[in-house]
Amino acid sequence: MTEVRLVLIACAVAVLSGCASMQGKPAALPDPALAGEWSGRVRVVVDWCTRAHLPIDLTIHPDATVDGMVGDAVIAGGYVRVNRGPLARSLGWKRDYIIVADLQGPIVKSEGIERASISIPFDLRGDSLAGGAHTSGSKVGGKRSMKLSGIFEGVERSAP
Numbered sequence: 001m002t003e004v005r006l007v008l009i010a011c012a013v014a015v016l017s018g019c020a021s022m023q024g025k026p027a028a029l030p031d032p033a034l035a036g037e038w039s040g041r042v043r044v045v046v047d048w049c050t051r052a053h054l055p056i057d058l059t060i061h062p063d064a065t066v067d068g069m070v071g072d073a074v075i076a077g078g079y080v081r082v083n084r085g086p087l088a089r090s091l092g093w094k095r096d097y098i099i100v101a102d103l104q105g106p107i108v109k110s111e112g113i114e115r116a117s118i119s120i121p122f123d124l125r126g127d128s129l130a131g132g133a134h135t136s137g138s139k140v141g142g143k144r145s146m147k148l149s150g151i152f153e154g155v156e157r158s159a160p
Contacts, residue, residue, distance in 0.1 A: 025079045025081065026064045026082070028064060029060070029063065030080065030081060031097075032062070034060045035061065035062050036158070038058040038155055039156065039158050040154040040155030041154060041155070042071075042133050042151065043151050044148065045149050045151060046146065046147075046148055046149055048142045049111060051111065053150075054108070055069070055070075056069070056071075056133065056152075056155060060080055066078035066080055066099050070103070070118060070120075070133060071109075073114075074105055075099075075102075075104075076101060076103070077102045078100065080099045081098060082096070083096060083097050084096060095121035096123045097123070097124070098119060099120035101120075103135065107135060108148075115148060118135050118136070120132070128155060129156075
């Protein structure tokens with residue numbers, strides 16, 4: 001019984017220490033290979049938005065700051081950080097990295113859809129990013145207040 005308790009405590013410490021290290025703006029870029037300009041589109045997966053795709057343009061700087069655009073909105077005050085530790089990776093949970101940013105202006109101007117912030121979880125796969133985008137908002141409420149979510153399609157490193 002004591003061995004089981006020790007194993008459970010060790011697992012809890014490992015999980016909690018991994019979570020604690022993934023909060024807030026990092027001091028440096030988690031992986032230098034992330035730096036650069038990325039562009040593609042996000043396939044909208046909510047049924048209340050009539051736009052099927054939104055353009056996405058990201059610039060990830062060596063100091064971990066991020067700027068660019070998603071749809072019609074400007075990314076402001078963005079940064080990239082690690083989103084999961086070794087345990088979550090081995091279990092296939094979450095994505096490796098996440099961009100957290102404020103949005104300025106409507107994300108879909110033609111439909112009057114405006115949100116305050118966005119989270120962009122993703123994995124680096126060579127010269128492309130796999131992931132998605134999720135705005136702030138509620139779980140219910142439709143166009144007026146609900147989260148707008150989408151999946152990356154062809155988000156690739158721009159030619160230097």
